[in-house]
Amino acid sequence: MIKFHIGRTGKILLLFVLFGLLLILFVILSIVYGSVQIPLQDLVNVLLRHGENIVYNKVVWDIRFPRALASVLGGAALAVSGLLLQIFFRNPIVDSYVLGVSSGATLIVAVLMLTGFTLGIGTIPSYLLSAGALVGALAVVLLIVAISCKVKQVVTLLVIGLMIGYICSAVSSILVAFAEKENLHNFVLWTLGSFSGFGWDEVIIQAIAGGVLMVIAYLFCKSLNALLLGENYARSMGVNIRILRIFIVLISSALAALVTAFAGPVAFIGLAAPHLARLTLGTSDNKILIPATIILGALITTLCDFLARITFSPVELPISAVSSLIGAPIVIVLLMKRRTSL
Amino acid sequence: MNVLQAKELAVGYDSRTVVGGINLEALKGQFICLLGPNGSGKSTILRCLAGLLAPLQGSVFLKGNLLYRMEPKELSRTMAVVLTERLSPGLITVFDVAAMGRYPYTDFFGRLSGEDIQKTWEALCLVNAHDLAERYFDELSDGEKQKVLLARALVQEPEVIILDEPTSHLDVKHRLEVMKILRQLTKEKGITVILSLHEIDLALKSCETALLVKNGRILTYGAPEEILSEEMVAELYDIESANFSNYLGGIELRNSGGTRVYVLAGAGSGAPVYRLLNKFNFSVITGVIHENDIDYHVGKALGATVISEKPFEEISAASLNKAVILGQQADCVIDAGCPIGSLNRRNVEIIKQLLARDKIIYCLRSKQEARRLYGADDARLKYFPTIVAMVEKLNARGR
Incomplete structure (x- = not known):
């Protein structure tokens, strides 16, 4: 009995260490590899600010290091956001964008990018795009929070979130229909997400x-x-469901909005990372699951960003494509190996 | 002093009242059961008593405090629930599910102390689920899940437990086990148990107080022995094709009535014969049976015509004649093989007279016994080793 307990905690600890090491490895890989290869010895020097090679310094400090950190942070944020919503809706196929956050961001970005010329703005600076995306995402979040105070059933909220998403997408697609070719290309690339x-x-x-x-x-x-155990049991144990609901909607959407603002909608991380964490660790206990999801989200995103960058270099693949292509088969295999539901 | 009290309570959703005028007083260690047809509002009442639903009118008091004014933590230390909704909490072990009941006692991060762990084990042992502790909750059967959810409620160390149909979807073994545990809780731990049930017999056999709910009101309220009469049960569930028997503690089905069969029975020999005949839509006539005989109650409950005699009286000439006449009119006569003693010895006369009137008798006795009782060996006595074989023959004849 006690032996079993130690075995389980031991396994979890081991996996945490493993994931941690993998994360560090992937971060180093994404800094070292690319059009300019940086030898490990030089990397240490550059990181310690002893490097004399100006190119190396610039590549590491201005381009690759911030990008790697951005994918670590972005991945972690999306994964936690997805986890919160999966618990909230008690639905395993929910991801961080289910409440329409990305659609709201996309809509504002579409307005800026596709109608920018008519508004008299030449090239749109990236900070404006980020600010616009953030505004769009947060507007949807506030709308959802307001609605969540009114509806009784959580499923209703899920459907309303999806509907808001559809409305935003519909408006965006109308803008696409009228857009100029050059702007369209940039817009489509933005919607596929990137940490560059x-x-x-x-x-x-x-x-x-x-x-x-x-x-x-x-x-x-x-x-x-x-x-x-569901809302009723939670309430019978003394949980304030109203506050918890608002908290979950607010935190999860804010996390998703934060990433979307800077990197665009990055698909699949919010769906896959919580599953991978649950299935590899064999628990739904959030004390373990939240940190595990953070590490796994960061790990997957860093790996995917790395692969997106180097696979067909110099052409960069959209990160959403890479994450879906790699993540989906892994989730399927893990699910098939399990007897129980999620 | 009462633990839970409802005063002029009306429950429902939004402005639609489901059940009104509920007055209930639950004492320490009392076992209270809500009975009523599907959709009568049992669950709604329970949800309201548990504080999961605000009352439309009236109020609920828990140990003298207004339920809706109570701190959630205080409330959850006094009352626990077991609900009907199906759970799939994911990859959570049985132990962890049960330990969640410690929620009102654990620290900010929900860490379990030694005491919490011990209390969880005690509850799991009490419901005989300690062997399941390391399994995932999702992998359990319905019966096992129900026991674990009961353990989870116990872990809250409540004074009142409210259970919504805890025996639905369970097999006989688990159903009895759950009821046994609940009764144990009321008697040994003084926990007040309030639940809804679908099984009238379980309610009759385990609860102290029953509350009958129908058409938006409480029909009646009291000890099940007193209030669960045949008429009340029939009214409660609008049953026309079956009868509830207080003596038998169960339901007997009735049929629309077909070919008439006269059965000579007594001392329990008739009950299985009646039930089998009933299943194949024969209409049963039986007698003469004493009113203290089990066959009398079974026969009555399933709607047979019963020719009866007062308890411990010898069979009167009038009853005997009536039996002979009805036996003569019946399409078929069965001798169920009842024991013959001094008080019912005149029953032998019925068969003798029917034989004399050229009736064929389907007999479940041995040949020797029949010869001894009815005198001469008769070609009109047809012998069958089992009831089933006999009813098969009857059915074949009917076609």
């Missing part, structure tokens, strides 16, 4: 905001665990 072009300012914003949100999510793990 991240600067330190953006990384710092992501680190602070994302970090705070993820810590808050972890502080709620006791209530989130109670919610695994």
